[in-house]
Amino acid sequence: MDEVRRHPERGYVILDVLHRRSLETLVAQLGIAGLTEADLDYLTRGWHRLHPWRDSVAGLTRLKSKYIISPLSNGNVALLTNMAKFAGLPWDLVMSAELFAHYKPDPETYLGAARLLGLTPGEVMMVAAHNNDLEAAQKNGLKTAFVARPTEYGPLQKRDFEATGAWDIVATDFAGIADRLGC
Amino acid sequence: MDEVRRHPERGYVILDVLHRRSLETLVAQLGIAGLTEADLDYLTRGWHRLHPWRDSVAGLTRLKSKYIISPLSNGNVALLTNMAKFAGLPWDLVMSAELFAHYKPDPETYLGAARLLGLTPGEVMMVAAHNNDLEAAQKNGLKTAFVARPTEYGPLQKRDFEATGAWDIVATDFAGIADRLGC
Numbered sequence: 001m002d003e004v005r006r007h008p009e010r011g012y013v014i015l016d017v018l019h020r021r022s023l024e025t026l027v028a029q030l031g032i033a034g035l036t037e038a039d040l041d042y043l044t045r046g047w048h049r050l051h052p053w054r055d056s057v058a059g060l061t062r063l064k065s066k067y068i069i070s071p072l073s074n075g076n077v078a079l080l081t082n083m084a085k086f087a088g089l090p091w092d093l094v095m096s097a098e099l100f101a102h103y104k105p106d107p108e109t110y111l112g113a114a115r116l117l118g119l120t121p122g123e124v125m126m127v128a129a130h131n132n133d134l135e136a137a138q139k140n141g142l143k144t145a146f147v148a149r150p151t152e153y154g155p156l157q158k159r160d161f162e163a164t165g166a167w168d169i170v171a172t173d174f175a176g177i178a179d180r181l182g183c
Numbered sequence: 184m185d186e187v188r189r190h191p192e193r194g195y196v197i198l199d200v201l202h203r204r205s206l207e208t209l210v211a212q213l214g215i216a217g218l219t220e221a222d223l224d225y226l227t228r229g230w231h232r233l234h235p236w237r238d239s240v241a242g243l244t245r246l247k248s249k250y251i252i253s254p255l256s257n258g259n260v261a262l263l264t265n266m267a268k269f270a271g272l273p274w275d276l277v278m279s280a281e282l283f284a285h286y287k288p289d290p291e292t293y294l295g296a297a298r299l300l301g302l303t304p305g306e307v308m309m310v311a312a313h314n315n316d317l318e319a320a321q322k323n324g325l326k327t328a329f330v331a332r333p334t335e336y337g338p339l340q341k342r343d344f345e346a347t348g349a350w351d352i353v354a355t356d357f358a359g360i361a362d363r364l365g366c
Contacts, residue, residue, distance in 0.1 A: 068265075077301075
């Protein structure tokens, strides 16, 4: 993604394609033989079949009763749409870096999301488990909420164990955000 | 919309803005006085508060159990998102002409929808009450389904009382489409 951000003149490339390239690099590096095209495609699309955090569906359903809920992810639209179908995430719409041809944390993503919703940045809240995502959202005028996912990166996780900025909401899960927003 | 399609060099303008311009023209033509900015905005956003056809929510809910469902409308994203919240339309995502900076029936809209979904055009079905919309979708390789809405234009309706092309499905309501697609 950083490669795409550094070289906009090469054009935007969706995350599915970047995942596929990374996989091919790893397969070559590790000398793995015998993978078919179908295998590579299935592995690449593993991101389309992510299981949700245990609190996500219930918390999002509460938030949806009062607010418009959408991802604003670097995942492409198909990845996010298939993920939502697989996991039962009840998003109202799907906003993706792909729609703006810019990856986060480029301002075009945060400001583009507000524009698509017909709202000012201050009427939109970015919810994330990554402090750097919230930092960029806040710089662009959005409200911010942090939910720690301390096992997201597995045993090698080194950051994002806790909020490191002055976010509007800091919660331990999506139920906590729904509580704070009166849903 | 045709004005925007004829003059791409002037840039894309979302439907909310075109609705507002039409309203201002009408207000001037009819010599209506005393409307506040809030009044004009409320009237313009009437499209955000459309009531659904009686069969839509139940039919879409059935279709959603097996398929990804989305509008592909000339309405802008905020218009469609607010409409879905107001009417309870259970779309998985919201695709709009705005995302492609082209109004239907420009090919960019139909092909863009398939691209965002990571599908070939033939894996996508356009459902519409307007034969000209289906004609363009079919030309671009999409499957097509027609549902007549004979009262859509009110007493002055002159067309789209019935299917006028070789569409894949012709039904009287969304339940009929769900029946045909095995949902």
